[in-house]
Amino acid sequence: MIPFEGDALALAPRLIGVTLLVDGVGGIIVETEAYRRDDPASHSFSGPTPRNAAMFGPAFRAYVYRSYGLHWCFNIVAERHGAVLIRALAPLVGLERMAARRGGPAFLCAGPGRLTQALAITGALDGAPLDRPPFEWRERDGVPDIVAGPRIGITKAVEAPWRFGLCGSPFLSRRFPGTSPGYPRR
DNA sequence: TATCCGATGCCCT
């Protein structure tokens, strides 16, 4: 059962603290980004195409696309043709399988490309429903402290503070501006 | 700590 709802901007912070498992491997979501339909940085901005078809289908399915030719990125399709990019997890279950897939124990899920590698998410899951295997969800226990800041790696709408993170987590892909330094960048 | 750069595939104009 999927414990969430809403459009991309509501869903992105709502997912922080929720546990995601894929085929029994995963952890606690600590970093997300929201991409809305009318957002120049969103793949859905210019309308439906073969690549972004999942974003124009039912909400709460996967949108998986290839990034820079070699990485996969995993999104949750939200209501109103938006999506939430899952950027980092606090690894919790299946650490050895993640390390084997990653080629080492470091930075298992700190970044969208590393996360899909650790969880074995590929384009084969593009459009897949999230309320059945291999996906499994566990609701968070209360509302965590959440920080927000600009999104990473985009060239349009760079100022919108639609990146969300679990405050103080050492598993973020990068630290948030204005927070204390010391988090691993890579 | 910050910046640069190459690898690499494919979508979209």
Added chain:
DNA sequence: GGGCATCGGATAC
């Protein structure tokens, strides 16, 4: 043919 919602290694300081 241009442009990426990235990563990891190298370089300079």
